[in-house]
Amino acid sequence: MDNIAGKKSALSWAVHLSVLVLVVLWLLPTAGLFISSFRTADQIAATGWWKALFASEQNLALRTGAPDSARQAGGLYVIEGNLLEGENPDARIATWGTTPRQLDEFKAGETGTTRDGASLTLKADGSYRMESPSPFEGKRGERLFAVAKLPPKFTLANYARVLFSGNATDSMAKAFFNTLTVTIPATIIPILIAAYAAYALAWMNFPGRALLIAVVVALLVVPLQLALIPLLKLHLAIGIGKGYLGVWLAHTGFGLPMAIYLLRNYMAGLPRDIIENARVDGASEFEIFRKIILPLSFPALASFAIFQFLWTWNDLLVAKVFLIDATGKTTVMTAQIVELMGTRGGNWEILATAAFVSIAVPLIVFFAMQKYLVRGLLAGSVK
Structure with a gap:
């Protein structure tokens, strides 16, 4: 059983x-x-x-009001204010000190002595009172360091900076449309070429067909990095380098072996009787391809379209080589993210926002066409 x-x-x-x-x-x-x-x-x-949903402890560097803001009260020079106004109005100070090495020198609400000898009382809400029997000196306020608890905070400022930073040519919105300009033709062109080639290799008999299939399979394992510089020199020699046309053709050339291999395997698995009956009825090869093969091969076409779209959308190397523009008018999203990060690469909030904006479209494409992805990958595996 x-x-x-x-x-x-x-x-x-x-x-x-x-x-x-x-x-x-x-x-x-x-x-x-x-x-x-x-x-x-x-x-x-x-x-x-x-x-992110819980309060967090952070070290804050704060500065009191300038000496020229002092007022006299009862024979003392007094500076009052709130150190948390502006960026951290909801924070609560736990401890504070006059040096970054002694953040727990005083507790919130206690009175301490600054390096200039003035007495300072700092409360948890950031309000402070600094008193001195003699006038305050210098041009800047006293430097303080505190440990504060900040409540959970979420902001749309990151998206505003990413999507609308700088002028129109420097924003992620401009780079978004540049990426679409590169990705859509670089996905459609190889599909059109590969569909014709795959049909010929699957259903047309001609000398050298087996050799061409072997060449296509061999090209699948050739690293694209080996062809970047020779291909760039060729593009520059014929006048299409450093522009959209050059990057379209580069992505087409790098994507064709996979496209032909995938589509040929699918088309070869279609029922032979349908093709032979169409030929008996007088249909030409082009009519068979257009009216029979293409509609039946839609899962494989969609499967490759997903692969090509995701690869082209997330590409940085090919865009850096074939799409260099000093004015930034043709900068794609992957290159724009590098620019937004800056030379030191410390703006992690910008990286997270820009990366999520960048993956939004691929996620939509993948979930919309995932059923065709599986059907296309299994094409030709069984009869």
Whole structure:
């Protein structure tokens, strides 16, 4: 009875558990990126995204009012104010000190002595009172350091900076449309060329067909980095380098081997009777291709379109080589993210926001066409 056909395998739970683990591993980075895109730089530096809903402790560098803001009261020179106004109005100070090495020198509400000898009382809400029997000297206020608890905070400022930073040519919005300009033609052109080539290799008999199939398979393992410089020199020699046309043709050339291989395998698995009956009825090769092969090959076409779209959208290397523009008018999103990060690469909140903006379109494309992806990948595996 254990081998009855159709009985559920005892290891099905292991399959389900494995799928669940893979889904969680795939979703966690995306969720972390999404949450981090709404956090401030200080919060990202202090705690991980999984603590975004809880208060966090942060070290703050603060400065009191300038000496010229002092007033006289009862024979004393007094400077009052609130150190948390502006950026951190909801923070609560726990301890503070006069040097960054002694952040717990005084507790909130206690009165301490500054380096200039003035007495200073700093409360948890950031309000302070600094008194001195003699006039305050210098041009700048007293430097203080505090440990404060900040409540959870989410902001849209990161998205405003990413999408609308600088002028029109420097913003991520401009780079978004530049990426679409590169990606859409670089996805459509290889599909058009590969569909014709795949049909010829699958259903037309001509000398050297087997050799061409072998060449296509061999090209699948050739690293594209080997062809970048020779191809760039060719583009510059014929006058199409450093522009959209050059990057379209580069992506087409790099994507054609995979496209032809995938589509040829699918088309070769289509029923032969349909093709032969169409030929008997007098249909030409082009009519067979257009009216029969293309509609039946839609899953494979969609499958390759997903691969090509995702690869082209996320590409940085080919765009850096074939699409260099000093004015920034043709900068794609991957290159724009590098620019937004700056030379030191410390703006992690900008990286998270820009990365999530960049992956939004690929996610939509993938979920909209995922059913065709599986059908296209399994093409030709069974008869």
